[in-house]
Amino acid sequence: MILDNDIEILDGLEIAYIRTLDYIVATDLHLGYEDVMGSSGILIPKASLKMIKDKIQRAYDRFKPKGIIVTGDIKNEFSEVSLGEFNELYEFIRFLKDLSLDMIFIKGNHDNFIDRYKDAFKFKSYDQYVKIDRYLFTHGDVDLDISDIDTIIMGHEHPAVTIYTKVGAKRKYKCFLYGRCNKHRILVLPALGYYSTGTDLNIIPKSQILSPLLRRCNIDKLHAILIDGNESLDFGELGRLRYI
């Protein structure tokens, strides 16, 4: 699906492609989630990394991009790194390297550790944000001066939409949010991590939005693009999805 002349999303994937930059963008991988849960006594079967790799592979096959930008929360834990996270992170970067992708990592609040691989794998990493051409790539958890920015691309929020049907069925879908926000355009990516199913933004009140950047927008005017299996569909403005 083509969002504007420069941004495209592939049906069924939480990944965007920026044509002029020739980069794919993904966010909120939360690698090592299963192990972190395991160490607190909750058995979660390993699944996320495998699915993340599958999805990146699909995006890669379609666009053959020059590189990848990950806008934060690459791994799950805030501070310490468990062995599991270490292994998964290594495997993930190795995988990108094997595809010969250039890597740009925006560090979320979970991601300081990533710099240890920086030299070995020759990637770029930034605290909080990076501006490239008319785009600002950021995690989304801190407020920034965005006066000269055309388009913000961010993660952190884990957007999703819950839909109730007439007869009371309930389903939650991960989604992109896209549209005008004041003088800018904004694209909020859904989390790529399998177990991060998202926050139903059409249900919660606006006061519960996490990102200061997103709080400044009228999110009801943003389009929700819902992802399900192999499809992505533009459901129109988020505001229309309240109480349906």
Added chain:
Amino acid sequence: MIPKRKILLIYLVNLKNMIKLVDKPFTEEESLSVLNHYVREWFRSKFKELTPPQLYTFKIISEGHNILVTAPTGSGKTLAGFLAIISKLIDLAERNQLDDKIYCVYVSPLRSLNNDIYRNLTEPIEEIYNMIKDRYGVELKKISIGIRTGDTTASDRQKQLRKPPNILITTPETLSIALSTTKFKEAFKTVRYVIVDELHELVSSKRGVHLSLSLERLQRLAENELIRIGLSATIYPLDEAAKFLVGLSNGEPRECLVVNAGWSKKFDIKTLSPARDLININETEIEDKAYKLINDIVQQHRTTLIFTNTRSGTERVVFNLKRRFGFKDEEIAAHHSSLSRNVRLEVEENLKKGKFKCVVTSTSLELGIDIGSIDDVIQVGSPKSITRAIQRIGRSGHSYKATARGQFIVMNRDDLIECSIMSYYGVNRYLDSFQMPRNCLDVLAQHIVGMAIEDVWDVDDAFMLIRSAYPYKDLSKEDYLSVLKYLAGEYVSLESRKVYAKIWLEDNRFGKRGKTVRVIYFQNTGTIPDEVSINVISLENKKWIGTIEEEFLEKLKPGDIFTLGGKLYKFQYSRLNNCYVVRSDSKQPTIPPWFSEELPLSFDLALKIGEFRRLMFDLVKDNIKELSIYANYRSANQRIKKVLDNLPTNDEGKEAILRYFVEQYKYCKEIGSDKEILAELTDNIDNKDTFYIIFHSLFGRRVNDTLSRMLSTILAEKLDTDIRILVNDNGFLFEIDSYFKDAIDKDTIEELFNEIINKDRLALLRRNIINTELMKRKFRHVAARGFMILRRYIERNITVRKQQLNAMSVLKVIKEEYPDFPILKETYREIFEDTMDIRNTEKILDLIKKGDIKVVFIKTRYPSPFSHNIITFGHADVTMIEEKRMQLRKLYNLVIKSIKEDDTR
């Protein structure tokens, strides 16, 4: 001297069938002759006679037989179980052979019962020892008694380890922990007797299944064959309960004698309808009359116990009795599980002392807590099972010689029929049967961890032991091995194994793995799930209003209105454990407050109701010319009158029943019964956008739940739409988009039944259930029981919130990657067998296939009378279409449609 009876007993136990009913009591002489002479002397000085159960138990237990006794309250149950054992221990003391060892283990599902028993045991033992000392100047070594439960302090536990009590009083959970405690293992070697109290509570629950494995583990540690004594309220079938108690030895049930003294009390049971006409009368009038009935009964008795089934009902009845009749706080009290432990204990204590005129309870007082003397039991609304009704009513009457009295007060016509049939069969001593959960893999996982802590096991030896517990007698080797593999960490990657694996498994042997396992087992053992309590918070002022249950939240969708603390709120959204609402001006809730609490009707009683419906309907049909919807039952013809007069129901009730049937016949000439499922296609008068198919299916809610899910899954796929389902005990309802109304006819319905008869029904149900909130919640419970999600881990409580996390995503992965994962398998089993009722549903489908149950289709303009309670009081869930993609398209269309409508406005 060999009593004649003994020869008979030996003969009995040699039969292939090891469970034998003993229906002739021994004489007092025979019974007392087996006791120690001091004990006999004490007993004679203390009691005039033996109670009915005692006339069996003294002798049978002394002679070393396993025994199951059903006994009513006030029949000296404690002594019936214990006196023969105390007698043997005093024998030992006389010979100076009473050591600091455990001789008897007493297990009760109720912690508070343990304190009662302790009191009821120490008292007679004190008396016996005092008598021996006073009269004979002999000082014997005291019999020691110890209580060990979750409340026992660490220092008391240590003391018990150093000096084990002769009689250990405990709960199922604590017993299973003690079995894995190194020092206790030693102390259990000498155990001879095990008493299981409140057996009727255990046989139908996972707690009981858990205990059944503990008993077999205890048997393995004991040097002698255990003598098992089961104490129970009235229960059916007795032989199944007995097998549960004694388990198997070499694949055959152990010997057990069964004594059914539960009916030694007389029962006086009545169903009371407050009015002749329960429909054309306004709500307040019915209520006025019902409360007057209740008050009249309460005033006639010293102490009355009232059951209401739900907590909200309990509060309402207490409130009304106070307001209407001026009951004071010290005369009336409420007792239910939402009240704090202290409040409940205080109510129990005061009830025991006879201080209250009346105590109102949801279900919490039906268990065997000693509540003193009750004169009468009132049940507001149906208790849903004959056995439960009898157990509750059996709490009244001061002694086993008194008459137990109980009345059902009914508020609607279905309840009226249900309670009338229930009281009829109760009076005639017919009980409905319990269902025991079988092959529960989560409970098994817990015990395997416990066993691994206890010892290193040969895989086959352990399998033998497990299969000797009755609920596991048919456990397949495959399932057993899958649990072993799961616990050994074979379902996760190698690097994670050291975190997850609780046991090692190699060379056909297994044992515990790692140091934390012992702690994990001690902290997490047990079968009662952590329920989430959801905070209800006002969006207007951010104030906390109260709590609701997770199960209740599952039923809510934004915009639904429910009551809490007497006020109405509109549900907005939920987040974590909070549910956000605004005040509502609406008059009526859209979701009734007892939605998640209602008990399901027992299958056996449902069939009896179906049978009554058929008989009564045929009579009405034969005599329709002389019957009007204002028929007077007194002037009805003799045949009709005879059937109605058989019911222990007041005249108002009989008349209401008759008119109900006449209305149904005159309206549509058909009715659902035990031989007919009536499918009625009709309009939804509240909403033209949808219509109803109402299935009058008289098999109780659990079968109806199962059946409706199977049928709706197929129909939803066929029509390619969502179907809303409402289920109750007398039927179920499909609410479908009006667009499809013309697509449904007789053939559609017949075809639906044909398809489920011929299809893989389990696969159908799995498909139906996988995306539901029910599945998520049950999965979380089973995962916690099976140690996949630890509730407590290394000094930390894992919040339920964390336990809840992503159940859906986890389920999806497991379903795809590890289809034979035991925790998933058990989740399905629990839902299909324990929550729903796949076994009886299969029976019904078989009868449909044979033509013994007919499926009849009719169309009506408005829903027929017998469907009104289904429409108004159903339990909702939603069948979803498997193809999520299609769903998305459809939702999309809905959204577009609603947007277009908005736009043209």
